[in-house]
Amino acid sequence: MTAVVEIVTQEQWIEVGSVSDIPKDGARVVKTPLGDIAVFRNMQDEIFALRDQCPHKGGPLSQGIIYGKTVACPLHNWNIALDTGMAVAPDEGCAASFPVRVEGETVFLSLTPNEGCPGK
Amino acid sequence: MKRMKLVMVGNGMAGVRTLEELLKIAPDLYEITVFGAEPYANYNRILLSPVLAGEQTIKDIMLNDVDWYAQNGITLHLNKKITRIDRKNRTVHAEDGTSAAYDRLILATGSNPFMLPVPGNDLQGVISFRDIHDVDAMIEASAKFKHAVVIGGGLLGLEAANGLKLRGMDVTVVHLPQSLMERQLDPTGSQMLQKSLEDKGLKFLMGKQTEQLIGKEGRVAAVRFKDGSEVPADLVVMAVGIRPNTTLAESAGIHCNRGIVVNDTMQTYDPRVYAIGECVSHRGIAYGLVAPLFEMAKVCANHLAEYGIGRYTGSVTSTKLKVTGIELFSAGDYLGGEGTDNLLLSDPKSGLYKKLVLKDNKLVGAVLYGESADGNWYFKLMREGTDVSALRNRLLFGETHLGDAGHGGQSKAAAMQDSDQVCDCNGVCKGAIVKAIVTKGLFTLDDVKAHTKAAASCGSCTGLVEQILSHTLGGEYSAPEAKPLCKCTDYTHDQVRAAIREQKLTSIPQVMSQLEWKRADGCPSCRPALNYYLISTWPREAKDDYQSRFINERAHGNIQKDGTYSVIPRLWGGSVTVDQLRTIADAAEKFKVPEVKLTGGQRIDMLGVKKEDLPEMWGFLAERGLVSGHAYGKALRTVKTCVGSDWCRFGVQDSTQMGIDLEEMTWGSWTPHKFKMAVSGCPRNCAEATIKDFGVVGIDSGWELHVGGNGGVKVRATDLLCRVATREEVLEYAAAFMQIYREEARYLERTAPWVERVGLAYIKARVVDDAEGRAAAYQRFLESQEIYKFDPWAERAKGVDKHEFTPLKVVAG
Ligand SMILES: Cc1cc2nc3c(=O)[nH]c(=O)nc-3n(C[C@H](O)[C@H](O)[C@H](O)COP(=O)(O)OP(=O)(O)OC[C@H]3O[C@@H](n4cnc5c(N)ncnc54)[C@H](O)[C@@H]3O)c2cc1C
Ligand code: SF4
Ligand code: FES
Numbered sequence: 001m002t003a004v005v006e007i008v009t010q011e012q013w014i015e016v017g018s019v020s021d022i023p024k025d026g027a028r029v030v031k032t033p034l035g036d037i038a039v040f041r042n043m044q045d046e047i048f049a050l051r052d053q054c055p056h057k058g059g060p061l062s063q064g065i066i067y068g069k070t071v072a073c074p075l076h077n078w079n080i081a082l083d084t085g086m087a088v089a090p091d092e093g094c095a096a097s098f099p100v101r102v103e104g105e106t107v108f109l110s111l112t113p114n115e116g117c118p119g120k
Numbered sequence: 121m122k123r124m125k126l127v128m129v130g131n132g133m134a135g136v137r138t139l140e141e142l143l144k145i146a147p148d149l150y151e152i153t154v155f156g157a158e159p160y161a162n163y164n165r166i167l168l169s170p171v172l173a174g175e176q177t178i179k180d181i182m183l184n185d186v187d188w189y190a191q192n193g194i195t196l197h198l199n200k201k202i203t204r205i206d207r208k209n210r211t212v213h214a215e216d217g218t219s220a221a222y223d224r225l226i227l228a229t230g231s232n233p234f235m236l237p238v239p240g241n242d243l244q245g246v247i248s249f250r251d252i253h254d255v256d257a258m259i260e261a262s263a264k265f266k267h268a269v270v271i272g273g274g275l276l277g278l279e280a281a282n283g284l285k286l287r288g289m290d291v292t293v294v295h296l297p298q299s300l301m302e303r304q305l306d307p308t309g310s311q312m313l314q315k316s317l318e319d320k321g322l323k324f325l326m327g328k329q330t331e332q333l334i335g336k337e338g339r340v341a342a343v344r345f346k347d348g349s350e351v352p353a354d355l356v357v358m359a360v361g362i363r364p365n366t367t368l369a370e371s372a373g374i375h376c377n378r379g380i381v382v383n384d385t386m387q388t389y390d391p392r393v394y395a396i397g398e399c400v401s402h403r404g405i406a407y408g409l410v411a412p413l414f415e416m417a418k419v420c421a422n423h424l425a426e427y428g429i430g431r432y433t434g435s436v437t438s439t440k441l442k443v444t445g446i447e448l449f450s451a452g453d454y455l456g457g458e459g460t461d462n463l464l465l466s467d468p469k470s471g472l473y474k475k476l477v478l479k480d481n482k483l484v485g486a487v488l489y490g491e492s493a494d495g496n497w498y499f500k501l502m503r504e505g506t507d508v509s510a511l512r513n514r515l516l517f518g519e520t521h522l523g524d525a526g527h528g529g530q531s532k533a534a535a536m537q538d539s540d541q542v543c544d545c546n547g548v549c550k551g552a553i554v555k556a557i558v559t560k561g562l563f564t565l566d567d568v569k570a571h572t573k574a575a576a577s578c579g580s581c582t583g584l585v586e587q588i589l590s591h592t593l594g595g596e597y598s599a600p601e602a603k604p605l606c607k608c609t610d611y612t613h614d615q616v617r618a619a620i621r622e623q624k625l626t627s628i629p630q631v632m633s634q635l636e637w638k639r640a641d642g643c644p645s646c647r648p649a650l651n652y653y654l655i656s657t658w659p660r661e662a663k664d665d666y667q668s669r670f671i672n673e674r675a676h677g678n679i680q681k682d683g684t685y686s687v688i689p690r691l692w693g694g695s696v697t698v699d700q701l702r703t704i705a706d707a708a709e710k711f712k713v714p715e716v717k718l719t720g721g722q723r724i725d726m727l728g729v730k731k732e733d734l735p736e737m738w739g740f741l742a743e744r745g746l747v748s749g750h751a752y753g754k755a756l757r758t759v760k761t762c763v764g765s766d767w768c769r770f771g772v773q774d775s776t777q778m779g780i781d782l783e784e785m786t787w788g789s790w791t792p793h794k795f796k797m798a799v800s801g802c803p804r805n806c807a808e809a810t811i812k813d814f815g816v817v818g819i820d821s822g823w824e825l826h827v828g829g830n831g832g833v834k835v836r837a838t839d840l841l842c843r844v845a846t847r848e849e850v851l852e853y854a855a856a857f858m859q860i861y862r863e864e865a866r867y868l869e870r871t872a873p874w875v876e877r878v879g880l881a882y883i884k885a886r887v888v889d890d891a892e893g894r895a896a897a898y899q900r901f902l903e904s905q906e907i908y909k910f911d912p913w914a915e916r917a918k919g920v921d922k923h924e925f926t927p928l929k930v931v932a933g
Pocket of ligand 1: 131132133135155156157158165167169200228229230231250276279396397398408409410411413440442
C-alpha cells in the first residue's frame with residue numbers, strides 16, 4: 001500500500017494522486033476522517049469526487065459502472081450524476097460532491113462539500 | 121359369531137363396488153348373496169362403447185369374474201331376476217323361485233333405458249344401449265343391415281352412433297333439441313362437436329320429433345317424424361334417457377320418488393334396506409355416472425360395516441365423451457347463470473374450446489373441447505371448492521401452465537381471442553396488449569405494465585402477459601420487432617453479436633463506432649453485454665474490459681449490502697479434503713471473517729471480508745491450493761454432486777468423480793448468465809440435477825443429460841436432452857451445450873428462457889443430432905478455456921489490478 005498519510009484541515013486542497021492512478025471509467029477511494037470519498041475518472045478524463053455512499057442505501061459508488069458523467073450504483077443500480085451527486089430521475093436523493101482540481105497530471109481534492117446537496 | 125346375512129339385488133357397477141369396499145374393511149361380518157338379472161358376472165358397463173366401436177372386447181371389460189365371487193365366499197345367482205321382497209319375513213324371491221333371507225338388503229338395480237312410447241317401439245331391430253345383450257344385437261345388425269338410426273344425441277347416443285359407424289353402418293342421429301349433448305355442453309361446444317362428428321361421417325337430424333317406427337315383416341324399416349318426413353332404418357337405437365329402476369322397491373312398499381329415496385347413509389325408509397347406484401334418489405338427485413355411485417358405495421360399505429362415520433352428501437359430476445379422436449369434457453354447472461362468470465377460450469379453427477364457470481371465486485362448471493387433459497384438474501378444483509381468485513387469469517390455460525414458464529411447448533396465449541381478458545384487476549384484454557406491443561414497440565413485461573397496466577396490480581396474470589409478449593414478438597432471431605440491446609442502439613442483441621462475429625470486432629470502442637452507438641460511452645446495460653459478447657466470440661483476440669464488468673466480476677467477490685465481499689473457494693464437485701477445510705478455517709481466523717456459511721452449491725462461504733483484505737486472503741488460499749469459485753460471476757458456478765456409487769447403496773454411477781471432471785473442464789468459463797450443473801448417481805437424483813442449467817443423472821446404461829433448469833423465483837425443471845453411455849460423451853455434450861449457449865444466448869439470459877425461446881428441438885438438433893457440430897463446439901469451448909481457465913485470485917494476490925483493492929490515498933484526521 002503506497003498511500004501517503006497527511007494531516008490536513010478541511011479547507012485545504014489535498015493532493016490525492018495522479019490522473020493515471022485512476023482507470024478510465026473507473027474510481028478510487030480516498031479514505032478520510034469524514035468517511036470514504038470516491039474519485040472518478042471518465043472516458044474524457046474528467047475527474048469528479050462524491051461521497052462514496054449511494055443516497056439509496058449507502059452502496060459504495062466507487063464500485064459502480066461509470067458511463068458518461070454518470071455512475072450506476074453496484075447495489076441496486078441507481079444512477080448518480082458525477083458532477084452534482086444528484087440521483088437521476090425517477091430516483092431522488094443525492095450524494096455530496098466535493099471540489100476537485102487537476103493540475104497537469106495531479107489531482108487535488110477539497111474536503112468541503114459543494115453546496116446544493118441538502119442534508120449531506 | 122354367527123354372520124349376518126347380506127343380500128344384494130343387482131349385480132352391476134355400483135353394487136359390486138359396495139361389496140368390494142365392504143370386504144376391504146369388514147371381510148367377515150356378512151354372509152353375502154348376490155342376484156343378477158344378467159347372465160354375466162360383473163363387467164364395466166362404461167366400456168360397452170369401446171366394445172361396440174371394436175376397440176375392446178367383452179373379455180377386456182370384465183371387472184370381477186365368477187371366481188372372484190367364489191374366492192370371497194359370495195353366493196352368486198346369475199340370470200335370476202328378483203320379483204318380490206318380503207320385508208316382513210326378510211326374504212327376496214326370484215322369478216324362478218329361488219329365495220334368500222336377509223338381515224340387510226342392498227338394492228342396486230340400476231336404471232332402465234327409456235323407450236319412446238311411439239307405435240312400433242316393440243318391432244324387431246328396435247333396441248336400447250344398456251348391456252352386453254344390446255351390444256351383441258347391434259354388432260349382429262351391423263353385419264347384416266345398412267341403415268341405423270340413433271334416437272337421442274346425448275352421450276350414450278353419440279357413442280352408439282360412433283360405434284355403429286365404425287362397424288360400417290350408415291348412421292343418422294335424430295335429436296329433438298337443437299344442439300347435441302345439451303345436458304353437458306353449451307351451444308358453442310355442441311356445434312364444434314357436431315362438426316367433428318360430421319367429419320367422421322355421421323349424419324344429424326336436429327329438432328326432429330319421432331312419431332312412429334314403421335315396420336316391414338315384423339322388423340323396423342323406417343322412422344317417421346312429426347313433420348311427415350321419414351328416414352330408412354334397419355336398426356333403431358333408443359338413447360333418449362334412463363329411468364331409475366324402482367319397480368321392485370315400489371312393489372315392496374319402499375318409498376320412491378323418481379328413484380328409491382335414500383338418506384345420507386344410503387338407507388331407504390326401511391333401515392334394513394339400503395339402495396345404491398343409478399336406482400336411487402339422494403336429496404332429490406338421481407345420478408347417471410359412475411363417479412358419484414362409487415362415492416355412495418364407500419359410504420354404504422362403511423355403514424354396513426357398522427362404522428357409521430361416512431356420509432354421502434352429493435356429488436358434482438363430470439363427463440367425458442368416449443369417442444376416439446374427440447376430446448370432450450364437461451362438469452358441473454357448465455351453462456352458468458345468475459352470479460356466475462364465464463371464462464372462455466374459443467378457437468373454432470383449431471378446434472379448441474374451453475369454458476369455465478366461476479361463482480364466488482370458485483370453479484363450478486367446465487366444458488373442454490378439443491383438449492381435455494386438464495379436465496381432472498378442473499374437476500378437482502371444483503370438488504374441493506378451491507378459491508381460484510389467485511389463479512383466475514391463468515386458469516384457462518390449465519395446470520401445467522401455472523407458476524412456471526412451461527416446458528418449451530407451444531404458447532397457449534396464441535389460442536386466445538383478442539377480446540379475452542388478460543388482466544382482471546385493470547380490465548385489460550389481449551387485444552389491447554398486443555396492440556400496445558406492436559404500435560408502441562414494447563419488449564418487456566415492464567414496458568407492458570407501464571403502458572397497459574396489465575399485470576401491474578395483483579400480478580397474477582404476469583405469466584400470461586409474458587406469453588402474449590413472446591407470442592407477439594415471436595422467437596425469430598432477427599425479427600424486426602426484437603428488442604434493441606439498450607437505449608444506446610437500435611440493434612438487437614443478436615444483431616450486435618452477429619456484427620461482432622462477422623466484422624471481427626474485438627473491442628468495445630470498435631463496436632460502438634462501427635454500429636454507431638448513440639452514446640459514446642454506452643451505459644451499464646450495454647457495456648457488460650458487449651464485453652461478454654467480445655470475449656466469448658473472440659476469446660483470444662478481444663481484451664477483457666474490467667471497467668465494463670459489474671463490480672462482482674471486477675473484484676472477484678460478491679459485494680454484500682454493507683460493501684464488504686464474500687469469498688467462496690472452489691470445492692471440486694463438492695468434495696473437500698481435511699487440508700482444505702483447515703485452510704479455510706485458518707483463513708477465516710486470520711482475516712477475522714465474521715460469518716462462515718455453507719452455500720446451496722456445496723461450498724463454504726466466508727462473508728464480510730473487507731475489500732482491501734481480498735488480495736492477501738486470496739494469496740493465502742492460493743498458496744494452499746484453493747482457487748476462486750467464481751461464485752460472483754456470470755460464469756460456471758458449481759457442479760453439485762451426490763455421493764454416488766462409491767458409497768450410496770442405490771448409486772449406479774460415480775457421480776462425484778463425474779462432477780469433478782465436469783468442473784475441472786468448465787471452471788473459469790464466462791457465460792451469458794450464471795451456469796450451474798449437478799450430477800446424481802442414480803435416478804433418485806439427490807443432487808437435484810433437474811433444476812440445473814445442465815444436469816447429469818446416472819442410469820444403469822450410462823447417463824441422462826438434462827438441460828435448461830433453474831431454481832429461483834420461477835422454478836423450471838429441465839428438459840431431457842438425451843442419454844449417453846460414457847464419461848467422455850458427458851463431457852463433450854456438456855461442453856457443446858455450454859458453448860452453443862455461450863455463443864447464442866443473449867447476455868443475462870439463463871438457459872431456461874433460452875431453451876424456451878429457441879425450443880428444445882433446436883438444442884437437440886445442434887447438440888444431439890449433429891455430431892460434427894457438437895465436436896466442433898466442444899473444440900471451441902476447449903480453446904476458449906485455454907485462455908480463461910485460470911485463477912483470478914492468484915493473479916490478483918500477485919498484484920494484478922492492484923488499484924482495484926487499495927485506496928488512492930488515506931487522509932488522516
Ligand atoms: C354404453 C354406456 C356408456 C356409459 N358411459 C359412461 C361413462 O363414460 N362415464 C360414466 O360415469 N358412466 C357411464 N355410463 C353409466 C354407467 O355405466 C352407470 O352409471 C353405471 O353402470 C350404473 O351402475 P349401477 O350399479 O347403478 O347400475 P347397473 O350397472 O346398470 O347395474 C344394475 C344391475 O342390476 C340388475 N338388475 C336390475 N333389477 C334387477 C332385479 N330385480 N334382480 C336382479 N338384478 C337386477 C341389472 O340387470 C343390472 O345388471 C355409461 C352407461 C352405458 C350404458
Ligand atoms: S442420487 Fe442416487 S446415488 Fe446419488 S445419493 Fe441419491 S440415491 Fe444415492
Ligand atoms: S444503495 Fe445504491 S442503488 Fe441501492
